[in-house]
Amino acid sequence: MKGIIIENSANLYKVIDPNSKDVYNCLARGSLKNTGITPVVGDRVEFLDKENVIEKIYDRTNYIKRPKIANITQIVFVVSMKAPNPDLLLLDKQLAFAESIGVKSIIAFNKCDLVEKETIENVSKIYKNIGYCTIEISAKNGIGIEELRQKLKDECSVFAGNSGVGKSTIINSLFNEQITEEGEISEKNKKGKNTTTLVRLYELEKDTFIADTPGFSTFDIYEIEKEDLSHYFIEFVDYMKDCDYVGCSHIKESENECKVKKAYLQGKISSTRYDNYCKIYEELNKYKKW
Template structure:
């Protein structure tokens, strides 16, 4: 049988199929191939007869047989096969952190995970600065959704984008991630009264990630957010590749291996001068580049 791991603890995995849930062990064989099952993994498993049950008080137990090839993999928190990261910013209180956003966007591109941007709390933004931010990122081709989570506004659009995906939310504390997720579960008729992410969270003492099923084939990872620590995996010379709008200008650079910072006749800098590349994005590129370079230089 085939299912998806929605929860993992020490050598115990909760697997979900369309019909029911199983609790499975992995036995020793996965250790030998240096492959530990993680939340999000699609797995093959064999259900066990009740009398062979390996877990007390569990109806459906099983043994994990095989992990399917992962489409994506995130180390912190450990998650396989997520297809989207929803980056949540608030227009005000706290103010939008575009450096963090650009860092996380680059990291998502590096991991081949689709980024979606949510600008929340637009009700507090009387100067409508969220319009500027929307424009910067929509021009590049990113999807930007504007919401007022507290009032339940804009939730349908998020719901639509989540469909048939495994998504995780990320963003600074206080931007409204929990408020958004609670709205999503409230509006979902099939889950009414059945699941409360809040209650589940209260009971959950582990820091492990879980997947919550919002709808058929639609999951949300319950995570406090993504660590930007692992962004150091990106070699600084490659960073420009993950600023997706730079690509079409790079071919105009005179020097091979142009860093797009100090060089003359740089296509990216020309794009900036012509107003095709946003100053905020370019400045954050330099900041992140220097951060990555410092880190790499100090490794030795």
């Protein structure tokens, strides 16, 4: 039978049959070890329903190491407008990561009830203007949830963002029920507490899956070569074709040599995006040296 792994703890895998919705508790066949590929959540597999054994893992379209998940088609980056404040450096890092693995991005600005309309606009337009899909949400009041639901249709989406930004609350309102534990922000330190511990896929509707993951905030951004980073800043791509040098870093070159820098100085590239590019580039540089 064909199925999808929706949960994994230790060597036990829950495999769903997408047609019947039946879930089977499976082990992986020992011989799978020889292939060097360990099954993970999101894997399409061939399994024996009577013996509860996974026999084969189908080729993956993508694979993320931390948390371990395969075959996602888009990432929903949840950014809290307040408590905690938006972390655009993290967002830009994660958007670059999504571009590097060829996965679509959705930016969900949450807790919009806590700030002025103008504050939301100022942030969201940076991303809307360069072609990203943005949604304004107040999960607490159910605002923006239906718009998000439309974007999730027929996709396998992972929710990402710092703890406390509202991922679990959003997922719960999508399901109209409590499926993940909500962490309370402690009034004392305003630091989000993450209570979700498992990576698990939930079927929202037929062919539509979503995953709430713990610690999905750093990704493997460090696997990107600094020379490649600008390719994953989508609004840079058109300008960088005309830079004078093949290996232009778009940082230390002059605005005459570098068309990205020129565009930034002319206000055609957002200054937070450009600044974050420089910061991430420097981080990648340090990381590689280290």
